[in-house]
Amino acid sequence: MSINFEAFKEHPFFDELITPKGNARAYARKMYSFINKLEAEELDNRQKGAELAIKQMGITFRVYSKEEGAIDRAWPFDIIPRMIPLKEWNRIEEGLKQRVTALNMFINDLYHKQQIIKDKVFPAEVLAKSVNFREQCVGVKPPLNIWAHICGSDLVRHSDGKVYVLEDNLRVPSGVSYMLENRLVTKRVFPELFETYSPMPIDDYPADLFDTLAALSPRKGDKPEIVVLTPGIYNSAYFEHAYLAQQMGCELVEGRDLVVGDDDVVYMRNVDGFSRVDVIYRRIDDLFLDPEAFNADSMLGVPGLLRAWKAGKVALANAPGAGVADDKVVYSYVPDIIKYYLDEDAIVPNVPTWRCMDKDSLSHVLENIAELVVKPANESGGYGMLVGPASTRAEREEFKELIKKDPRNYIAQPTLGISTVPTVVKGMVEPRHVDLRPFILSGKKISVTTGGLTRVALRKGSLVVNSSQGGGSKDTWIVDE
Numbered sequence: 237m238s239i240n241f242e243a244f245k246e247h248p249f250f251d252e253l254i255t256p257k258g259n260a261r262a263y264a265r266k267m268y269s270f271i272n273k274l275e276a277e278e279l280d281n282r283q284k285g286a287e288l289a290i291k292q293m294g295i296t297f298r299v300y301s302k303e304e305g306a307i308d309r310a311w312p313f314d315i316i317p318r319m320i321p322l323k324e325w326n327r328i329e330e331g332l333k334q335r336v337t338a339l340n341m342f343i344n345d346l347y348h349k350q351q352i353i354k355d356k357v358f359p360a361e362v363l364a365k366s367v368n369f370r371e372q373c374v375g376v377k378p379p380l381n382i383w384a385h386i387c388g389s390d391l392v393r394h395s396d397g398k399v400y401v402l403e404d405n406l407r408v409p410s411g412v413s414y415m416l417e418n419r420l421v422t423k424r425v426f427p428e429l430f431e432t433y434s435p436m437p438i439d440d441y442p443a444d445l446f447d448t449l450a451a452l453s454p455r456k457g458d459k460p461e462i463v464v465l466t467p468g469i470y471n472s473a474y475f476e477h478a479y480l481a482q483q484m485g486c487e488l489v490e491g492r493d494l495v496v497g498d499d500d501v502v503y504m505r506n507v508d509g510f511s512r513v514d515v516i517y518r519r520i521d522d523l524f525l526d527p528e529a530f531n532a533d534s535m536l537g538v539p540g541l542l543r544a545w546k547a548g549k550v551a552l553a554n555a556p557g558a559g560v561a562d563d564k565v566v567y568s569y570v571p572d573i574i575k576y577y578l579d580e581d582a583i584v585p586n587v588p589t590w591r592c593m594d595k596d597s598l599s600h601v602l603e604n605i606a607e608l609v610v611k612p613a614n615e616s617g618g619y620g621m622l623v624g625p626a627s628t629r630a631e632r633e634e635f636k637e638l639i640k641k642d643p644r645n646y647i648a649q650p651t652l653g654i655s656t657v658p659t660v661v662k663g664m665v666e667p668r669h670v671d672l673r674p675f676i677l678s679g680k681k682i683s684v685t686t687g688g689l690t691r692v693a694l695r696k697g698s699l700v701v702n703s704s705q706g707g708g709s710k711d712t713w714i715v716d717e
Contacts, residue, residue, distance in 0.1 A: 239271065247667055248653065249653050249667065250395050250656070252319060253268065254658060263717045264319050266432045267317070267319070271658070276664060286425045289424050290311050290313055290417075295417050296310060297309060312709065317426075318670060318710045320714050322436070322716040324399075327583065328391070328584060332389055332584065335401065335404070335570065335582070336676045336678055337578065338577045340678060341578075345577075346560055347375065352576055358572070358576075361593070365644045368407070368557070368560045372556070376545070376546055382678050383554065383557065384554050384561065385555075386676075387405065387675070388411065389404045389673070390673050391584070392672075395655075398585070400585055401567075401570075406558050406559060406562040408518070408554065410519075414689055415709075417479075434715075435713035436686035438686055441685055442484050445484060446462065452679070454514060458514075462484065463504060463517070464480060464489070465489055465490070466489070466519050467519065491535070495510070496538060496539065500547040514550060515553065516550060518552055524536040525542065525556060527539055529541075564614070564647045565593070571585070589649050590647060593644045597648075602636055605635065605648075607650070608651065609621060609651055610622040610646055611646065611649070623651065654669045656668055657692065668692050668693055669692070670691060671691050672689070675689075686714045688712055689709060689712070690709060691708070692708050
């Protein structure tokens with residue numbers, strides 16, 4: 237018997253597979269029965285088998301430390317899948333499509349009429365202090381009026397059983413390659429489960445991504461030349477850049493491989509000379525994309541790239557400037573944004589959020605900082621934030637000063653009771669906290685991955701799921717009850 241029942245019976249959090257009484261949820265009963273029949277040694281061997289497969293498959297991520305510099309590590313993975321019933325998922329999928337539709341309308345409005353500001357639904361002050369609004373993009377009309385073609389919205393389930401959107405990632409969201417590889421590893425480790433379950437497929441993502449990008453091509457009728465633009469091998473997500481290029485049958489390029497001609501067309505250097513590029517899936521941040529338009533010292537980008545984009549000679553995904561909506565203060569307005577553009581209530585709600593720029597909210601945050609999670613507006617990866625209940629007095633005092641110095645740059649949220657999933661720990665099964673990052677593609681149609689990347693906090697009691705800070709991942713199954 238591998239499952240530690242006591243850990244779940246005394247558990248104050250919602251578990252995705254097991255009820256508070258220690259019974260399996262209806263959609264997980266067959267998996268529960270299978271796992272529980274495995275001896276601890278067998279379960280541990282399967283976990284080790286997954287870790288060996290990951291090394292053999294070369295699934296890595298890069299982390300940096302002051303002591304050791306850049307280090308490639310094997311992708312941390314837990315073998316017990318996270319399951320979501322199809323009926324619930326359909327509702328989540330509908331909410332994600334609604335959300336990304338409104339966000340793209342919002343971004344397009346900000347770079348044109350700014351009607352949402354004129355109508356006093358969104359404050360001009362928030363835009364004025366946005367670090368991701370690009371004046372260089374004002375007036376540009378990207379294909380289909382879409383700015384964020386690839387979006388990753390992070391979801392969490394609270395102790396009340398409800399799913400909430402924790403944040404939106406609209407600049408260069410990463411993780412989809414690990415979602416795809418997780419499924420392959422799970423099939424190798426637990427082939428028996430695939431005889432019992434038929435989780436919704438995810439392997440069509442590379443084809444959907446290719447179609448989304450191809451629809452942006454300025455040359456209609458021809459087979460478009462699509463490339464994936466990477467900062468290079470030292471980027472933490474380089475594995476993903478190479479993986480997606482290979483899966484789509486596209487070239488993986490760095491800035492030095494591309495050149496913008498006098499005709500504003502982007503060309504790729506190759507053994508035969510130069511060939512035209514139609515669409516660039518860029519995995520480089522805005523400020524490094526084009527030294528002529530942004531950071532003049534950038535060695536990663538392509539001089540003249542923004543000029544080519546503005547001229548309509550090349551498509552960029554995601555579009556420069558899309559990150560204006562990738563801001564945690566903007567996030568707090570998304571329900572209002574959905575209501576303004578679509579005249580609908582948000583299907584998947586936000587986590588309750590206090591904006592420190594608002595006087596009353598600022599007072600509340602400063603007085604209750606020990607119970608709250610405080611986040612800077614534009615950090616990612618779990619960096620730069622304060623988890624009040626896990627903080628020291630000195631850390632809280634330091635954060636109070638940071639907040640008072642720049643209230644616009646901070647929001648605060650309650651410390652959520654994030655849901656858990658059974659996870660292998662030294663041959664036993666115990667609960668560990670998880671979130672979920674589905675990926676939404678926006679082109680001629682909107683498609684959502686059936687599931688997404690489930691990230692798991694492998695350390696007992698931890699709420700931090702980021703791989704750079706000790707987190708791992710699981711396969712995500714959408715199953716029909």
